Amino acid sequence: MMLPNLPLFPERASTIGAGVDHLYFFLLAVAAFFATLIFTLIFVFAIKYRRRPAWNKAQPIHGSLPLEMLWTAIPLALSMVMFFWGAGLYFEHARAPRGAAEIYVVGKQWMWKLQHPEGRREINELHVPAGRPFKIILASEDVIHSFYVPAFRLKQDAVPGRYTSLWFEANKAGKYHLFCAQYCGTNHALMAGWVYVMEPVEYERWLSGGTGSETMAMAGEKLFENLGCANCHHPDGSGRGPSQVGLFGSKVVLAGAPPVIADEAYIRESILNPAAKVVAGYQPIMPTFQGQISEEGLLQIIAYIKSLGRDGKSGTGQ
Amino acid sequence: MSEPTENYLNAGYGLKSWLLTTDHKRIALLYLISITLLFFVGGALAGLIRVNLLTPQGLLVGAETYNRLFTMHGLIMIFFFLIPSIPAVLGNFLVPMMIGARDLAFPRLNLLSWYLFVGGSLLAIVSAVTGGVDTGWTFYTPYSTTYSNSHVLPMAAGIFITGFSSILTGLNFIVTIHTMRAPGLTWFRLPLFLWSLYATSIIFILGTPVIAITLALVGLERIFGVGIFNPGLGGDPVLFQHLFWFYSHPAVYVMILPAMGVVSEIIPCFARKRIFGYSFVAFSSVAIAVLGFLVWGHHLFVSGQSIYAGMVFSFLSFLVAIPSAIKVFNWTATLYKGSIAFDTPMLYAFGFIGLFTIGGLTGLFVASLAVDVHVHDTYFVVAHFHYIMVGGAVMGYLGGIHYWWPKISGRLYPEAWARLSAVVIFLGFNLTFFPQFLLGYLGMPRRYHAYPPEFQVLHVMSTAGSTILGFGYLMPLVYLLWSLKYGALAGSNPWGATGLEWRTPSPPPTEDFEHTPVVAEEAYAYSGEEAEQHV
Amino acid sequence: MTPHVLSLRKYFGVYAALIVLTVGTVAIASLDLGRLNVVFALTIAAAKAGLVGLFFMHLLYTSHRTKIMAVAGLVWLAILIALTLSDVLTRGWLPVSGQL
């Protein structure tokens, strides 16, 4: 499908891509069929019934109920196929498999800052191995951005004030475009980079080649100490704040509100707006950390809390 | 045939007789002049965009200027040309004539709506000449509220004011169609153009106020530095997108519905047949207007909207495809066993069906969740909505202008030139925008002033097409103006069309009809016999 | 054209009902009914709006098409709010492991 300098079809490098392309081909076939049908009919009618001395009397036809039913039912049926097919894939894309490695990405005017859980940081570049699922957790420091890798057929906005995510499993080594797809100001077009899909062995070599070997959780732990969080949040729960061990993913009982699941958004809110959801049995005395911690810092603390165990079970810690 | 001695054009001379007129026909012409100016401003901006994209680094201008170019192009074309185009020009001219009334229900409100439009456009132009806006026409927060250093305020105010112009137009049409129909003109004898304008007016009434308040809130947030979209206070940027698209998606139907109405007038006339399935075409307009309000969330599939809401919106979006398909099939069936002539309006109508069909079918791609995730905010979407809004709405608009030009001006335009322009526009359009579908699926994001080099060939094709398209649009401007002085006199009914507007002289007298007409038959009662009234 | 004149009694009766409902809404709000508070508040407001619309604005005595217009306004407001909330209220439904 490649003419010199005239690409017609994008490369495909993720497990999700094939499903999207197959739906695309189905849509293309339906569209081509109907476009051809309509154009042919118009062309044939226009020639056959053109006004001329031998044909100057139009037939008085007012309509046909069976025909109307037919061309209501067929588009309806086809569009329902398209809906369920597309929705099924979409739902699949939205649910990351358990155990997917998490990469934290912060968009800011005009660059992507990425950090691997193992600690290696990148700007406008993402190195991943083929054959392993990754979940990207997106945050934005300023305006809306959109993380777009055409070869993966994936795109997700990074929205200021909250987290969004997407996941993929690359399946073909190579170098692919990374774009910002949501207009974000002057240098929107330059907020682009590359995704390098590598063979697993190569990836391991790359990972260990980084300079800063501090993992995200370690960086988060440092922040946790420096910001004074650890003064109140003791691991054994004896402090003035609740323990963070096993917090992530567990159900938190709140004072005066229905319980919530501790996800990334909950932890973020609890740091920036501590009084919004107060854990039952504790006083609302925690100050806000808004303005004292960057989006990246927040993600590091979240990584640290995750490292302390999930779903009520204590983890390894770092 | 001689011109009638007294008509709306010679009923008064001098600026005052125009600027203080309450005659719906003169107001239509005021709109025609204003939006034509704005169309060519918006078109010039598009030309600059296309030239800039000839090279991967950007041929002419840097990022800042480019961002202002595409933003101003979008804003001017959408809010100051496409939305008012057919309703305010052809609608104003034709609604009273098609129902046999002397004027709209509220003529002074009608004049006020033009002044509001002019006021709004002036603010937009002030914003443009003082440096323009760089937010994209969508004004997404928090970029538009906090981060943009461009002239968002005058532009938002301009759109706010122009919105009230749309509201007054819609209100006037609904009241007029309800209360002022000629004796015998029942709802199911109405020309389909009026059904489509009625549906359009519903959107004006119910949608426009929401964008007005939303942009007012954006403006206030810029002025005071705080507001309800501010993420620092817990504000949700996605809420802005909901409110914005609640109007702006139906606004697409504001553009396409009237064009569908025009095509529904032209095809029966030049096929000499009653429209196939009148009531299906009529109700499909209303269905599109109503369903059009339920689908806005398909602009938010990757925005962080809940995936469940995404599924609901995708489902509803597919439902809109059905009334659109019904219309296309009925137009096609109308041709069957007709007596088809290839006058200019008919060529535009054929162009409309072709381009709208492609635009509509590619709509299925972007309504489909998983595919939209890939093509959202790429050139695929750009191509899709240009096929609808330019291929559809502008073709319909030009078809309508050509169809009713003899009525408006009393003159005929040079037919050969006009047919040539229709063909040139059709070819230029396809060359401009078809490559953009390919660019989009390849992954070229929209609103990029610079792009990876492998996309260059397709961009060059697109720019070449836009040059042809630009010439195509200039041609009618020249020959229509020429015809005002040199065109042959048209007579009251040059096409041999049915419809009340053809029963009164061209140009019509100020009071539209000498005697209130009485309607005794259905719309498009073409006998089938070709009456050789053609000049 | 002969206007449809309502009796003074009707106008004052509606007025009295509106005042009573206003007092009622404050009174009910001061009780702790949990989630029902907002339901009561909106129901009473809707009842008051209905009284003003039907009698003061003569909606009860106008043509069907005017009634349809008024109802259309409310239906579209409901569409705007309901579909927007359909997003906001379902954002947290995905399990954490696959949090979008």
Added chain:
Amino acid sequence: MSEAGSALATQFDDLEQQHDAATLGMWIFLVTEIMFFGGLFAGYAVYRSMYPQAFAAGSRLCEIALGAINTAVLISSSLTMALAVRAAQTGRRLAIVALLVATMLLGAAFLGIKFVEYGHKYAEHLIPGSGFTYTGPYAQQVQLFVCFYFAMTGLHALHMVIGIGLLAVMAVLAARGRFTPAHYSPLEVAGLYWHFVDLVWIFLFPLLYLVDLHK
């Protein structure tokens, strides 16, 4: 007939058609007004569902007594407005003028009380922006609520001001004897507008002043 003739615009066939068009037109305009306020109501619904505690806390900053009094004032003005239209239907010119003046005075009283409330907010540094000070929990989201408070009541007050201007014109026309039982459409239409403004307040009062008094 001459009276009717002067009141009839040329595009209409008779006064009944004109009256029909005028009231239908006004109702359509009110529908646009519903949607105009609707954008704010939708935003309010979204944020109230996201931050229920903050909205309850913000609501405590509103003075229920003043809000309730204002509700009564506005309902009373709706009554006098409705009676003014009735006076036109029964052809009592002086009564129309008197009732319109009463309506305007009640409207002015409403705005006066509103002004006092705004004054209190100003004094307590509760105007959104850099000067906003609130020490309780959820300070940011409380500010969000206060943004809604000012946007909604401000837009409503703006409508009141326009309404009072409209009624002033109607009072002058009524004094000049322009309204008869056969032709009072402008007054009826102005009345519809006034009642609509009342309707909006009927919803604003519980949504702003009475949010979860027990949270």
